[in-house]
Amino acid sequence: MEGEQAVAQLPKDSGSGAQGMPAARPRLVVPRVDRLPDPVPSAQMTLVEQLTEWARMRIDERVFRAGMRMPSIRQLAQDKGISRFTVVEAYERLVALGYLESRRGSGFYVREPAAPQVPAAAVPARARHIDVTWLLRSMFHTVESHKAPGLGFLPNDWLDGELIASALRALGRQPGSHFLASGSPQGFLPLRQQLRTRLAELEIGAAPEQIVLTSGITQALDLIARLYLQPDDAVLVGDPAWFVMFGRFAAQGAQVIGVPYTPEGPDLQALERIVQAHRPRLFVINSVVHNPTGTSLSPATAFQLLRLAEQYDFLIVEDDIYCDLLPPGQSATRLASLDQLRRVIYLGSFSKTLAPNLRVGFIAAHPELVAALTDSKLLAGLTSPEINERALYKVLTEGHYRKHVERVRTRLDRARDDTRRTLENLGLKLFPGQQAGMYLWADTGRDTNAIATAGHEEGFLFAPGSLFSPSQLPSGWMRFNVASSADPGMLRFLARQLER
Template sequence: MSTALDQIPAPHGASSLTLVEQLVQWARRRIEERVFRSGMRMPSIRKLAQDKGVSRFTVVEAYERLVAQGYLESRRGSGFYVRERGGAQPSTAPAAAAQRPIDVVWLVRNTLNTGAPEKGPGLGYLPNAWLDGELMVSALRTLARQSGGQWLGAGTAQGFLPLRQQLQTRLEELEIGASPEQIVLTSGITQAIDLIARLYVQAGDAVIVGDPAWFQMFGRFAAQGARLVGMPYTPAGPDLDALEELVKTWRPKMLVINSVLQNPTGTSLSPAQAFRILRLAEEYDFVVVEDDIYCDLCPPSHPVTRLATLDQLGRVIYLGSFSKTLTGNLRVGFVACAPEVAQAIADQKVLIGMATPELNERLLYKILTEGHYRRYVERLRARLDGVRDQAARMLEQAGFSLFSMPASGMFLWADAGVDADAFAAAGQEAGFLLAPGSLFSPHQSPTTWMRFNVANCGDPALPGFLADYIEAQHRFARPLKGPAGVPI
């Protein structure tokens, strides 16, 4: 049987601390590491006492000390909440909420540090065991046999020309016409978004993003002073009636969207949806940024419609990358757009970081041209198909409701029916990295939704943890009743 000292990890050299002091330091670490974030409700006194194997009086004393130290605030009849740091009080004004900093650091940090993918159902990458390191090693060997003089140049603003020519061929297969002069290589999608934000967005401009959507771009647009406007999603894709109302109200400068296997819902655009988005963009004069990072995880037979295919890079800026299929560490992405836009993006790229590393670009070029990449991604898609239904059944049996059942891709968007932030904090304690839905909201709105990577749901302890947590939350949420059915 575990003791209280086993339950609460004490800091180094803290063996002489009392249980209250250990519990205070445990909570402070998690608040400072943003596992417990500003405004989040702390576990109830009864729940934390049970989880940590201590008395309720110990928890009460620890919480009171955390209130005195400025880490928590007590709300009568509601419980204890993480206090806004620096004395700032939450604002209820919509405009203020739109400008609130986006906090995704804890998930990104843990994504980079998680060594066991099966413990990371919230991760955004495929596990290393699924990837083909030999594909990269073979390309590196080929490069190593070439003359060293090729590595001595400074590179070019638009990137390695042979790779841009190869990308032209790949885009033609998607029926997107783009010359090498219309393609700019970047350090992944993240840098592409950064360059576009710097070029197009000024303080006060409205940018429409998915709600939910890829969280890392939110902070970049917010840093530029943009007003982030969330476009809701339905199981069939973006809610275009809602989008039209948002466009009329906000007159946005830009819409950013995944047309294929949207992160996190897994939905893809139909032809009718794509035509309607382009019609709105033309009528209300905004730029459409199409992030197609999951392109290679979508089978060619899957019925999807890309905006750039219809628009031919007139108003659409198309983004691509290989981080989801090769490795997140390769960091080679690209932008395809109108010639004058490509030149402006290349100029921005030079101003903030000069050329991107040509070694990475040459490596990717070899991988794409040596003839093995297509068969490799076919194997990845087949492997995802082999675990998707299993992961969906596991989540449903644990008590989740699925938003939709994607036919391809790596993500499932699932409703736990309980607070997702607290769920993620409990997962962290149990050794699982979960992705709460609040991170996928442009304003980090509280939610019960969570994103799961089907490739990382194989830990045998995961189903039991998920089911037990949901069942416990529902049990604690029910009012206790006496023999006569009167609430206690």
């Protein structure tokens, strides 16, 4: 089958690659190496060098994680079709490079990476337990999108690059002097005025002075964390939720605490118990098309959530990055529309619908808070790139964006139905209430860390459930991007994993 053929076998050899090489040098074909950074062409490397590079990259990618026992010498030699001497020498080189440690009578183990030389008090112990880099690193390699159900964005062929290209061409016809200044600290004013109109359509009142532009949602959360969080402060997130913010808040020294999620939103009884025990500063939530469950807040849950925020004096950060993926006919309750930016900080972006590379997001909030966030933005990185902001303004005002989004939503609806049927036929149980957006959240009944690790070796990118929980405990849940979950080889691989 395709998934089985993808992992090339190594040619047999009769000894260590470090000794004299025959006239026709044997070549170690490293599985899927074209998707990983390979600084030296494989044809110019000895077998030992290639095997060393293969293992090193998988350690860097955290396929082989700290403390894990490496495959035995006999097993790896048999699997790759090479001699034990080659494996021994490669392992010894990895020990010398600091990647492995040898334990007499037990084998070779992945060594814990050396900690940076900073005072212990500067990096709280809990920060080291939030590990989100595995999926992030994998997402930024050139894995084929149709083999990556764990992707956090739409494949390129789902997007419309001509929208951005047309906007850039229009900018190119403007005087070059427009692009020389450093830009406004709050961001390009015409774009902020356009965003005011868009927010008004969502029944959120925000003047341009209440909006600050950022380099995506990630920078927006970073600015908020810098302003509001001190070491040991509690910040609440959904469990599950978007994993990148876990690491960011933990790096700030905060306690990242998960709130169980239901099809209507956070479990309010659990939320109140957690709030009473920890007195959080912030609660971060996707109210519409939640990542990863694809659900949206019910009106009753939204009202009760605002009541608890008022009663226990915490702010709500409403991340609405999937705003445009909600079909017009589906009702949605946004906290910012109920609260009108008194206790809610509203975040938006266009990364999911236009291009991940168009790093333009925004924060809408109370005027005093926007002033403080703008100061924080100046200290963190001065202004955001105005060329990107001007390009986005062109896209939003030339009249084609809405039709593009409609096409994407229609295509997602078809793909979601197909993916749902496929996953259910494989025996997965889907989280209820998933009616829109890019993702399906499914219970596999297996440890999805193991599935993701095995899939990485076969050239597939999965998003295991442990990444979406601040506890990072093993989980049977997995997030599927419906735009990239139809590859037959990937589905055969998943079926084999589920049968084990």
